[in-house]
Amino acid sequence: MTAQRSTSRDLALIAIFAGVMAALGLVPAIYLPLTPVPITAQSFGVMLTGAILGGRRAAASMTLFLGLVAIGLPLLAGGRGTIGVFAGPSVGFLLGWIVVAWLIGVLTARAGAPYRLPAGIGINLLGGVIVLYAFGIVGMLLRTQMTVPAAVLANAPYIPGDIVKAVLAAVIAKGVHTAYPGLLRVRRPARARA
């Protein structure tokens, strides 16, 4: 999708994180006290992929994952799949995943190593909640021809869960970047080592 060529390690990371998204679809929903809406792990996976792979690879990984769904693998949470989901009311969220993973990736890479939790949470909230819901609601408006307030109301119950997921994704990303350094460039006097 971009003119820039990827190395084979990039290809491997892109494919593996498409697999991570699929695996997160198998994780049973978590119920939190006070919220009736179950939290599924996949929108968490979008933020996590962005926060770990960086913009270009994360966007490619989400594109690959959605491609696998389109060609018939039942990988969306609850075993959903087929091209049908791209004709459904959630299409905005699905396509938004690509943009959100890219955005979170670019911003996280710009913030650089070491991964800082407050910045990470802020980036995840911006991408995984504000931008994602903008895409989701526009998609729903186009597919169901509701008014904006009605579409917002239909999605409102999911927002608290996604805020929790944004925080959780940042906590996990910090743990991963600590245990597996080298994915983010250290922001020090530029280009100390080539």
Next chain:
Amino acid sequence: MRSLGLYVPGDSFLHRAPAGAKLLVLLVFGVATVFLNQWPGVTVALVVVLGLYAWARIGWRMLFAQIRPLWALLLFVAVFHTWVSGPVRAYEVLGALIALVLAAALVTLTSPVSAMVDAVVAAARPLRRLGADPERIGLMLTLGIRCVPLMAVLVREVSEAQWARGAQRSVRAFAVPLIVRALRQADALGESLVARGVDD
């Protein structure tokens, strides 16, 4: 083999039609539903789609399975449109939506995953001039398909390790080792791709 993919085996005309042709027809149908947004057109679209399901010998159960995840939202949309602009409008909006969702699902249900991969690669071939690399797209799709069971195994290993340590309630104690293992797996996969000459 029903372990991977949503393909429903069969030998109807739809099953035997090439996946690329089905995708093209779906595209035309998708454009058509934008214009067929009055109730007679929507009814025709629904009848055609239901007829195609019968022709492909795909049962009611499979048909409803395509819509079931949407029911709460569809109900909300139905109530909204009935309230704002009447039941006819609600029927038109929902009918067009359901017809297209079912039609798209039918393409996947009647095409094996391998045929879909080939169709995607073939469709990307004319885009080569725009910088697309069809063979690489095919490679990525097959790699991605392989990574699904690979990650399922990692999930099981990590959750067993977590149980053994008695930390089964912590999301962090599950996700961090899982992702770190995934990254190591990607390193190994990257090296094996280099060894097979997929590098530049």
